[in-house]
Amino acid sequence: MADMIQVNTSVYHAQAPRREDFTLQFSDKAITELEDILTHYPNKKAAILPALWIAQREYGGTITSQALGEVAIRLNRSYAEIEGVATYYTMYNVSESPGKNKIEVCTCIVCMAQGGYRLLDLIKKKLGVGPGETTADGLFTIEEVECLNACDRAPIMQIGPEYYGPVTETLFDEIIQKLKASSESTVIQQADEIVKVQISDQSK
Numbered sequence: 001m002a003d004m005i006q007v008n009t010s011v012y013h014a015q016a017p018r019r020e021d022f023t024l025q026f027s028d029k030a031i032t033e034l035e036d037i038l039t040h041y042p043n044k045k046a047a048i049l050p051a052l053w054i055a056q057r058e059y060g061g062t063i064t065s066q067a068l069g070e071v072a073i074r075l076n077r078s079y080a081e082i083e084g085v086a087t088y089y090t091m092y093n094v095s096e097s098p099g100k101n102k103i104e105v106c107t108c109i110v111c112m113a114q115g116g117y118r119l120l121d122l123i124k125k126k127l128g129v130g131p132g133e134t135t136a137d138g139l140f141t142i143e144e145v146e147c148l149n150a151c152d153r154a155p156i157m158q159i160g161p162e163y164y165g166p167v168t169e170t171l172f173d174e175i176i177q178k179l180k181a182s183s184e185s186t187v188i189q190q191a192d193e194i195v196k197v198q199i200s201d202q203s204k
């Protein structure tokens with residue numbers, strides 16, 4: 001994961017940050033992907049969402065202040081604009097210490113009626129953490145989210161690119177065991193898969 005560097009970002013609310021204040025860390029692969037994506041949009045502003053997915057993958061699963069600055073520089077937007085987008089959507093991680101796996105639990109109307117809050121209680125019992133918290137071993141971050149658009153599988157949770165539902169205690173235990181045994185970060189997997197879809201979809 002990238003080193004955390006403290007930057008006074010308040011001076012960049014109206015303009016793109018200066019390159020010398022940030023260490024650009026995108027890999028050659030990421031730069032090529034961003035260049036590809038930019039050819040499919042009318043302007044750089046329109047590419048903020050896919051650029052943030054690239055940043056989330058490149059910065060080890062989280063969008064740090066450095067990552068926000070890098071996206072702002074590469075898209076020639078202000079830091080405040082990029083930060084505003086990244087913090088608006090729950091799918092981006094802006095925590096400096098996210099878990100390797102983010103468990104997103106839907107508690108919107110259908111999932112709520114089908115046990116969404118019971119699922120959150122179960123997670124608290126099993127992992128000892130609730131929404132907005134990360135387990136001490138750094139493996140899991142819990143997030144309560146709005147409708148995941150899979151109401152027929154309520155109560156549902158999303159982990160990385162995978163949807164699971166209806167979630168029972170048995171299924172939950174199986175998923176957790178599988179994730180504990182894996183060396184992969186589902187947060188990074190999800191970002192990588194979305195970037196790939198962006199490139200392939202737009203080149204059709």
Ligand code: FES
Binds near residue numbers: 106109148152156
């Ligand atoms: S209400 Fe939970 S997926 Fe729609």
